[in-house]
Amino acid sequence: MPDFEEIASTDEFGSLDRLEVFVDDIPVLLIRLNDQYLAIEDVCTHDGQPLTAGCIENGEIICPRHGARFDLLTGNALCMPATKPIQTFEIKVKDSKIFARPRD
Known part of the structure; x- marks a missing residue:
């Protein structure tokens, strides 16, 4: 899989719905949704703080500091105070290994 980097295994999730990983030295939140x-x-993108502890609702993550919302599929900022999107990553799963690469 060209340009894809192995970042985790499906076994690492256990009962968790998210893992903190890195893709090309970028801090990434890997989320299992169903x-x-x-x-x-x-x-x-509002204040540079992690989204790690943010609530996930209706395909969105809510920043725990100021309530900015981001679409998990597109990365688009959905409400103030954020106005810029977050980077999203393409994911592939093969043999319980999870691979990622930045979307263009």
Whole structure:
């Protein structure tokens, strides 16, 4: 898989719904949502703080500091105070290994 980096295993999740990982030295939040894996940059574009502890609702993550919301699929900022999107990553799963690469 060209350009994809192995970042985790499905076994690492256990009962968790998210893992903190790195892709190309970028802090990434790997999220298990039902049977789907999603990955976003783990930094709020409003103030640079981690999104790690943010609530996940309706396909969005809510920044725990100031309430900015981001779409987990597109990375788009959905409300103030954030106005810029977060980076998202393409995910592939093969033999319980999870691979990622930045989306263009």
